Amino acid sequence: MLSSYPKWIISCIVVAAATRLLPHPPNFTALGGLALFCGAVIRRPTLAVLAPLLAMLLGDVVLLGGLYGFEQFPHVLPSYVCMALTALLGRALRTPSFARVGLGATLATLLFFVGTNFAVWWTGILYPTTWTGLVACYTAAIPFALNMLAANVVFSFALFFGYGWVCRRLDAAGASTTT
Numbered sequence: 001m002l003s004s005y006p007k008w009i010i011s012c013i014v015v016a017a018a019t020r021l022l023p024h025p026p027n028f029t030a031l032g033g034l035a036l037f038c039g040a041v042i043r044r045p046t047l048a049v050l051a052p053l054l055a056m057l058l059g060d061v062v063l064l065g066g067l068y069g070f071e072q073f074p075h076v077l078p079s080y081v082c083m084a085l086t087a088l089l090g091r092a093l094r095t096p097s098f099a100r101v102g103l104g105a106t107l108a109t110l111l112f113f114v115g116t117n118f119a120v121w122w123t124g125i126l127y128p129t130t131w132t133g134l135v136a137c138y139t140a141a142i143p144f145a146l147n148m149l150a151a152n153v154v155f156s157f158a159l160f161f162g163y164g165w166v167c168r169r170l171d172a173a174g175a176s177t178t179t
Contacts, residue, residue, distance in 0.1 A: 020059035033155025039090020078119035105152035
C-alpha cells in the first residue's frame with residue numbers, strides 16, 4: 001500500500017506541484033488525479049486529503065507568493081475545499097476499474113467546476129451576482145473545465161494503473177525470490 005511508502009507520497013506531491021509551475025495549458029495539472037489517487041490508495045483519510053492539499057499549497061507558495069501576492073489567498077480557498085472533496089471522492093475508487101477511474105475523473109472535474117466557479121460568481125468581483133452573471137461565469141470557465149477534465153483523466157489513469165502495474169511487478173518479484 002502506498003501509505004507505507006512516504007517517499008512515494010512526497011514524490012507525488014512534488015510532481016503534482018511542479019505540474020502547476022511548469023508551462024502547461026490552463027488547468028491541465030496533476031492535482032485532481034493526485035487527489036483521487038490519494039483518496040483511493042492512502043488508508044488514513046486525513047493523510048489522503050492532506051497530500052493533494054500540500055501539493056496545492058506548495059504550488060501556491062510559489063504562485064501566490066511570487067507572482068500574485070498572498071492577498072489573493074482567500075480567493076483560492078474554494079479550490080482547496082473542492083480538492084479535499086475530490087480526495088474524499090477518491091475513497092470510492094478503492095477497487096479501481098477503467099469505468100470507475102473515468103467516472104471519478106469526470107465527477108472530480110464537475111465538482112471543481114461547479115464549486116469554484118460558483119465561489120467566483122458569489123464574490124461579485126468578476127461577474128454581477130445575477131442569473132446572467134452566473135451563466136457568464138460558468139460559460140467563461142468551460143475551456144478551463146475541459147482542460148481539467150483532460151488532465152484528470154490522463155493523470156488519474158497514469159497514477160491508478162501505473163501504481164497497479166508497479167504493485168504487480170513488485171509482487172511478482174517477491175514471489176520469484178521466495179520460490
